[in-house]
Amino acid sequence: MKHTMSRKLCIIHANCQGDPLRKLLMLHPQFGQEFEIVKYTNYLCEDIPDVQLQQCSLFLYQPLGEKWDDHASAALLARVNPAAVTAAIPNMLFKGYWPFWTNKSPIEFGDIFLDRLVDMGLEKKEILYICMHTDIAAKHDLAGLFEDSARREREKEQGCVVHTVDLILDLFRSEKLFNTINHPNRRLVLQVTEGVLAHLGFAPLPDVLTGAFQDPYPEFELPLHPQVAAFHQLPFGSASTLYNVFGKPRTYEEYAGLYVDCRALGIRDLSSYLHLV
Known part of the structure; x- marks a missing residue:
């Protein structure tokens, strides 16, 4: 896959949560003009070509441990362009509604x-x-x-550029925050997107985008x-x-x-x- 040379390359290495993140970042006026975004699904172990890792200017990833071998975050970070900005993002999973x-x-x-x-x-x-x-x-x-689940999720978010666990614990009773254990609602996806943008020095998403953004996983509750x-x-x-x-x-x-x-x-x-x- 070739990327447009007039724009820098952003690679997202994430599960299904990377799809709405990519969509929102692409729609951001400044980010979308500056970056082309390619998303690879981590749990499918999709191979990222060396040429893309070497051309990458921004690498956003959900941390994966050593058991993922060549797809582990440490292995991928070792192959990424040394000049690239790298940022860990949350892999949101909530068992509070589904303890079993x-x-x-x-x-x-x-x-x-x-x-x-x-x-x-x-x-x-x-x-x-x-x-x-x-x-x-x-x-x-x-x-x-x-x-136990909340403690585990807080540990997972250590080192990430944006956090979600406190927001989840504050709101999980008053608002249904997940449709499945790892399908967050619009509020949480926006929280991560805005956190990434702020970390990188971009303005927030325009109100027209946040207002129009719907729950990204409506097909299965x-x-x-x-x-x-x-x-x-x-x-x-x-x-x-x-x-x-x-x-x-x-x-x-x-x-x-x-x-x-x-x-x-x-x-x-x-x-x-x-x-x-």
Whole structure:
């Protein structure tokens, strides 16, 4: 991929959160004139050509550790143009709404609570009854899980040029800040974008842009367990709340039933399954 020589090259190495960041930076009057922006998806291990790293003037990255080998941040920074400005940006992940989320599940959007019930060999109706009627707060340290997650996210943001954890902790009750564990709402994406611009010495985004910017991930709202919502005294997330599940309104219980069905079918790609049913 060649970049326009009249503009400097900015590389963003990030997950899906890099897409709305790129869009907003491109629309910024001064930044968009000064930089061409190329985004590489970090978790897909997309290779960044050496020529681009050598031509790069600005490298924005979500920190990745050594386990990512050639795609680890340290490895990429060693290859970046030494004259380039480099800046770490947050990789936002919030388990406060979904304390049982796990990436160690046989299914996408893994849920430890549901997985345990499925793995016990119970029938679907039994799983849903236990899921909805067990006193979750009595059996799980929801406060401790929340504090552990917040501490982990604060550690991850050390060294980043903009922080989000304090804002999240201030507002997570009054405003639904995430649609899934790593799909933040417009406020948080704007927080990161404005922080990057300020760090680099640019003016804020014009009001017309911030006003027009919509939530970047509207297609899927991961439902909240109503007992978790009640524990955190959220004004959203009741048992009757309808969530946008790829264009279909679903309650948490309906979603949980589809999760169980997907597990029973041995399908890992829950997103594709939810699109179909």
